[in-house]
Amino acid sequence: QVQLVESGGGLVQPGGSLRLSCAASGSIFSINAMGWYRQAPGKQRELVAHRTSGGSTNYVDSVKGRFTISRDNAKNTVYLQMNSLKPEDTAVYYCHADEHYGLGEYWGKGTLVTVSS
Secondary structure (H helix, E strand, O other), X not given: OEEEEEEOOEEEOOOOOEEEEEEEEEOOOOEEEEEEEEEOOOOOOEEEEEEEOOOOEEEOHXXXXXXXXXXXXXXXXXXXEEOOOOHHHOEEXXXXXXXXXXXXXXXXXXXXXXXXX
């Protein structure tokens, strides 16, 4: 069993920055990829970024060049550095992790990011 706890959400002005953190605990040794999804008001959930334990990353096109995902494997913590934030980035951001060999999938409870002046 794996637990994911997000932190770092809040209110930020357009053009500002915010860093989200997600700490995994429990049976963490089998985790492969960790990443972030988001769901904006009135829209469907989308994958924002993910990173494997080996360092491979990908991003949704709308955040490329603005967001950076990083991972501290020793701490089983993944971060999302969000720069040049736009109102369209407003969403609940969910941490996600999956295990090697498709053994499991885990979600955090979400943290709200609001980009508004």
